[in-house]
Each structure stands twice: as C-alpha cells, then as structure tokens.
Amino acid sequence: MKDPAHMPHPYEDLPPDRYWRTGVADVDVQDIAGLWKPRLHINSRTRIVTAGSCFAQHFSRALVARGYRWMNLEPGPATLTPAQRHDYHYGTFSFRTGNIYTPRMLRQWLTWALERVAPPEDVWETGGRFFDPFRPAVEPDGFASVEELRASREVTLEAIRQAVATAHVFVFTMGLTEAWQNRHSGTEYAVCPGTIAGEFDPETHVFVNHRFAALLDDMTAVLRLLAKANRRLNVLLTVSPVPLTATASGQHVLAATSHSKSLLRAVASELMHGRPRVDYFPSYEIITHPVYRGQFFAPNLRSVLPEGVDHVMRCFFRDIATQFNVPARPDVLQPEASPASGSTETEAELTEAEELRCEEEILAAFAPR
Amino acid sequence: MTGLGHNPRLVVFGDSHYACLRHAHRLGLVDVSGTDLEYWGHVGKRFLFLEFRDGAIHPTDDFTANRFAKFNEKGRLFLPPADFDMVLIAGARTQLSPLFRTLLYARMHGPFITSGLRRRIVRDFLHTKIGYNFARHCAATGTARIVLSPVALPTEGAPQLEPAVTPEMRAAGAEQRAEIWDTIVDVAAAEGITVIPQPEETVTAGMFTRAAFAIENHVERNDFEHRNPAYGALVFSRALQILNV
Numbered sequence: 001m002k003d004p005a006h007m008p009h010p011y012e013d014l015p016p017d018r019y020w021r022t023g024v025a026d027v028d029v030q031d032i033a034g035l036w037k038p039r040l041h042i043n044s045r046t047r048i049v050t051a052g053s054c055f056a057q058h059f060s061r062a063l064v065a066r067g068y069r070w071m072n073l074e075p076g077p078a079t080l081t082p083a084q085r086h087d088y089h090y091g092t093f094s095f096r097t098g099n100i101y102t103p104r105m106l107r108q109w110l111t112w113a114l115e116r117v118a119p120p121e122d123v124w125e126t127g128g129r130f131f132d133p134f135r136p137a138v139e140p141d142g143f144a145s146v147e148e149l150r151a152s153r154e155v156t157l158e159a160i161r162q163a164v165a166t167a168h169v170f171v172f173t174m175g176l177t178e179a180w181q182n183r184h185s186g187t188e189y190a191v192c193p194g195t196i197a198g199e200f201d202p203e204t205h206v207f208v209n210h211r212f213a214a215l216l217d218d219m220t221a222v223l224r225l226l227a228k229a230n231r232r233l234n235v236l237l238t239v240s241p242v243p244l245t246a247t248a249s250g251q252h253v254l255a256a257t258s259h260s261k262s263l264l265r266a267v268a269s270e271l272m273h274g275r276p277r278v279d280y281f282p283s284y285e286i287i288t289h290p291v292y293r294g295q296f297f298a299p300n301l302r303s304v305l306p307e308g309v310d311h312v313m314r315c316f317f318r319d320i321a322t323q324f325n326v327p328a329r330p331d332v333l334q335p336e337a338s339p340a341s342g343s344t345e346t347e348a349e350l351t352e353a354e355e356l357r358c359e360e361e362i363l364a365a366f367a368p369r
Numbered sequence: 370m371t372g373l374g375h376n377p378r379l380v381v382f383g384d385s386h387y388a389c390l391r392h393a394h395r396l397g398l399v400d401v402s403g404t405d406l407e408y409w410g411h412v413g414k415r416f417l418f419l420e421f422r423d424g425a426i427h428p429t430d431d432f433t434a435n436r437f438a439k440f441n442e443k444g445r446l447f448l449p450p451a452d453f454d455m456v457l458i459a460g461a462r463t464q465l466s467p468l469f470r471t472l473l474y475a476r477m478h479g480p481f482i483t484s485g486l487r488r489r490i491v492r493d494f495l496h497t498k499i500g501y502n503f504a505r506h507c508a509a510t511g512t513a514r515i516v517l518s519p520v521a522l523p524t525e526g527a528p529q530l531e532p533a534v535t536p537e538m539r540a541a542g543a544e545q546r547a548e549i550w551d552t553i554v555d556v557a558a559a560e561g562i563t564v565i566p567q568p569e570e571t572v573t574a575g576m577f578t579r580a581a582f583a584i585e586n587h588v589e590r591n592d593f594e595h596r597n598p599a600y601g602a603l604v605f606s607r608a609l610q611i612l613n614v
Binding site for chain 2: 074075076077079080081083084087088139140141142143144148151152155353354355357358359361362364365366
C-alpha cells in the first residue's frame with residue numbers, strides 16, 4: 001500500500017548511475033560505466049577521422065587496434081617504417097596537420113581546405129630551413145624551400161577535403177584556449193613563434209587566451225563548415241585531459257589549466273544542445289576526475305599513462321556496446337602498432353642459384369689466365 | 370707516383386659485383402698502372418660473416434677469412450682501411466633497386482615526398498645495408514678515402530622487378546634519377562663516404578641497367594644482376610679520377 005504522505009519527485013526511480021552513491025561511491029572506479037551516452041552508433045563500418053591535440057592520436061590507434069574504420073587520408077608512402085611515420089607525423093591524425101590545439105586553428109584549417117581560401121604567407125625560417133607556422137613539427141628538419149612547404153601543405157589541405165567529404169564521424173579533441181596570433185592579420189599559429197622554429201617578434205606576435213564566446217563562435221563556424229561540406233557528418237568532441245605545459249596568461253599553470261579545460265568543456269556541452277549530430281565523449285573526466293585519484297597520470301601529473309588511455313578507450317567501446325546493445329569489441333584485436341606501419345628493409349638471403357652465379361662471377365674474374 | 374710519396378694504395382672490396390672491375394682491369398680497359406692495387410672480396414653471402422672491429426673489417430670465422438684471403442694479392446685475412454689511400458667498395462650487397470622503386474614510384478605517382486623525408490628514407494635504407502655500414506665504419510676511422518659504388522640497378526627485363534615498374538616509372542628520366550642519386554650522394558657524404566652513382570649512360574627504362582652492360586648471355590643464365598667489363602671500366606675510371614691518378 002502506498003504511503004499517502006509520499007510525494008513523487010523526479011529523483012526517485014532513477015537508474016543507479018544518476019546517484020553518486022550507486023554511480024560512483026559504491027563502484028570500483030574501473031567499473032564506473034555509462035559516463036557517455038553515445039548519440040551516434042559507431043560500428044566497424046563507420047568512417048572515422050580524427051584531429052586535434054595530442055591526446056587525439058590515441059583514438060586512432062585504439063580504433064585501428066579494434067578493427068574500426070579509422071580513415072588515414074594522408075598515409076604517406078606505403079614503405080615508410082614506423083619510426084619514419086612517427087617522426088614525420090604520418091598516421092598521427094587523419095591528415096598531416098600535426099596537433100590542432102584550439103577551435104580557431106581548426107576553423108582556419110577547414111576554411112583553407114573547404115572554402116579554398118589561400119593560407120597566409122607566413123613562413124618561419126630557421127637555419128636556412130623553412131617551417132610551416134601552422135604545423136611546424138610535421139617536418140622535423142623543416143622544408144628545403146617555401147615552395148616545398150606550400151606543396152606539402154596543399155597535400156594536407158586536399159586530405160582534409162577528402163576526410164570531411166567521406167567521413168561519417170569527425171572526432172575533434174580540443175586542447176587549449178591559449179594561443180599566439182599574428183597581431184596584424186589575426187592568423188593563429190600552432191605554437192608560439194620561436195619555440196619550435198621561427199623568431200618571436202613582440203611587434204608581430206600577440207598572445208591570446210580565447211574566451212567562451214570566441215571559442216563557441218569558432219566551433220560554431222567549424223560545425224557550419226563541416227555541415228556545408230558533408231551534411232551527414234557527425235562530430236564527436238572531446239577535451240584533452242593533458243594539462244598545459246606552460247601558460248602565458250600570467251596565472252599559475254594549474255589555475256590556467258583549469259580555466260582552459262573548463263571553457264572547452266563548457267563549449268562542448270553548449271554545442272550539443274539542439275545539434276543531434278554533435279556529441280561529447282568525456283575522456284577528460286575519465287582521466288582527470290578526483291574519483292580516479294590521478295592514477296592515470298605519470299609522476300609528472302601531466303603525461304597520461306598508457307593504462308589511462310586504455311581505460312578511456314575501454315569506456316568508449318563499452319558505452320557504445322551498452323547504448324546500442326551490441327557485443328563489446330575485444331580490447332585489442334591487433335597489435336598496438338602505428339595505424340599505418342611500414343616495413344623495415346632487411347638483408348635478403350641469396351638463393352642457391354644466386355649464390356652459384358656469384359661464385360661463378362668471382363671465379364671467372366680471378367681465374368688464372 | 371703522386372704527392373703521397375708512393376703510388377696510391379687502392380683496394381677494391383666487394384662481393385661478386387666487384388668481378389666486373391677485375392675483368393675491366395685484366396682486359397686493360399682501365400689503366401691502373403699508377404696504383405698499388407689489391408682486391409679483397411667474396412660472394413655476398415660471406416658478408417654475413419664479416420664484422421668491423423679494431424679499425425678493420427674482420428671475418429668472424431676461419432673459413433670466411435680464408436675465402437677472402439684466397440682472392441687477395443697479399444693473402445690478407447682482414448682489411449684495415451688504414452693500409453690504403455682509398456677503399457673502393459664495389460657492390461657489397463648495396464642493392465638500391467628497392468629504394469629506387471619506392472622513390473621513383475612516389476615521384477611519378479605520389480604521394481608527395483619532401484626532400485627531408487626522402488633524405489630520411491635514403492639514410493635509413495642505407496643503414497640496413499651491410500656494405501654501406503662497412504663503408505661508414507671505415508670512414509669513421511679517418512684513414513683511407515672511402516668510395517662506394519653500389520650494385521647497379523637490375524638489367525632490363527629482370528623478371529622480378531619488371532612487374533613492379535609502372536609505365537610512368539619506366540618513363541622517368543635523368544632528372545628524376547638524379548634527384549634520388551643526389552640524395553644518396555649527400556647522405557653518404559655526410560658520413561664521410563663518396564658514392565659513385567650508376568653512370569647515367571648505363572641506365573634505361575627508368576630504373577634498369579641497359580642490357581649492353583649485362584654479363585654475357587645474361588638471359589640464358591638468368592642473371593640480371595651482374596655487370597660486364599664495360600660497366601666495370603666506367604666505375605673503375607671514376608674511382609681512379611677520385612683517387613687522382
């Protein structure tokens with residue numbers, strides 16, 4: 001018999017994961033599930049592209065390792081070795097932009113690629129080599145010439161066009177709100193000039209710490225550009241859990257990290273509202289939340305340990321399986337290799353026939369006359 | 370005699386690919402009279418039983434040592450570069466056709482390869498080659514001049530390579546090949562090695578050696594690898610130019 005004094009309210013009869021005690025406190029942290037309620041059913045046929053800050057590269061590896069269809073639109077020569085791929089940033093993301101830390105940077109890349117707007121003329125020269133200010137790390141020793149730099153960048157822009165046109169899901173990991181821009185043109189650089197390459201000039205280069213409205217505006221523009229190029233494209237946003245290496249904001253780096261990540265996290269939620277094709281996966285929360293007690297961080301409390309990446313990706317695949325009632329994919333179907341691993345040239349053994357021919361050649365050359 | 374105060378001391382070190390140099394010498398196609406010349410080599414498989422230590426190339430077993438000594442004028446059991454003014458490394462398992470296949474394919478079909486990546490590909494490839502690594506070790510001694518003549522590209526019609534070479538690659542000309550050779554020469558020079566590129570007049574169909582420089586009856590003998598004395602003379606002459614005799 002129902003208690004006549006009982007008044008129904010929205011917090012009764014909720015699933016266990018809606019209460020802190022049953023969703024968190026009473027659960028082994030490794031078993032906390034349902035952090036993500038995926039809107040998109042990602043399966044092995046879903047064409048996925050990835051871009052963003054360094055944490056995004058873990059997505060591609062995990063997807064490939066589990067037999068998902070991660071798209072590499074700029075794979076480079078098939079014969080590259082894993083070390084060469086790594087050093088030249090092939091296969092790190094779906095195209096060779098290097099890390100894209102801010103929404104503004106992504107907006108710039110998409111504008112250049114999809115709207116076919118010519119990128120600014122900026123080039124950084126160091127020691128007679130030329131570095132692309134928008135992806136200075138992709139060519140470890142820089143380019144031989146400005147022409148080579150531009151030719152290489154054009155390949156990347158074409159890869160972006162192909163990626164957006166053919167993908168089902170565009171995964172973007174937002175990393176930072178802080179950036180450096182050209183004071184006159186407003187163009188945003190991938191890193192502060194003078195750090196990896198180039199020369200810092202206070203007359204030309206200016207620090208910017210994007211505020212919420214600007215971040216939202218840039219990401220809204222990004223979504224518009226993507227939708228214009230591919231109306232069926234879904235966007236999965238994440239926020240990198242990796243703290244800032246350094247801040248130019250004048251704040252303590254810890255406070256600056258909180259500021260930066262909080263804004264990006266809020267932007268992600270804001271973008272989801274009213275946009276069914278936009279989703280947010282909480283890798284940031286999984287790594288950084290106090291319930292995990294920092295266990296996924298290396299001793300420097302910045303680098304994410306492989307166990308952390310594994311756990312994030314386990315959550316990713318488990319939540320898809322739960323939401324869409326499909327079997328979870330095994331953790332690792334293939335070795336955790338670079339998404340597009342190459343081969344290493346080795347000394348081939350001579351066949352018997354070849355060896356015989358070699359012997360004949362030498363004997364003929366040195367036989368007494 | 371040169372400014373050295375003695376005839377330049379030259380050793381030709383190689384696998385069966387050095388035979389064409391020896392033939393050229395014996396046939397009088399090159400004038401080696403101003404040099405103290407030795408040969409030190411054996412079939413490529415025996416290179417797997419060589420190592421570099423104590424400033425010299427040493428066989429790792431007596432059998433190999435005797436095989437190399439057998440074809441050396443002084444019965445040398447090991448090869449110290451310091452005993453020579455120049456070590457000409459001929460062949461020595463440095464087959465470059467896989468490298469040409471990769472780079473020429475990319476050049477003609479894409480993907481775009483920057484000069485920096487091309488250099489890295491070349492360097493990493495060369496470092497997998499036994500003969501090249503002996504050249505590096507010898508060069509690091511700072512004694513003899515180290516000159517490397519890699520194995521010539523396979524002879525036209527080579528059944529193993531032909532299917533891998535597209536019509537566009539076959540159409541590649543001297544300019545495209547020079548781009549690759551220049552990188553090889555630069556990479557090697559940075560490690561103290563002088564590379565003699567395959568003479569352009571011996572190349573055809575993009576990345577093959579003209580049949581005119583193959584050994585006699587190469588088709589019947591199914592030998593698309595070894596070269597004739599004419600080829601040996603071209604390489605030998607360039608080495609002697611470098612030696613300045």
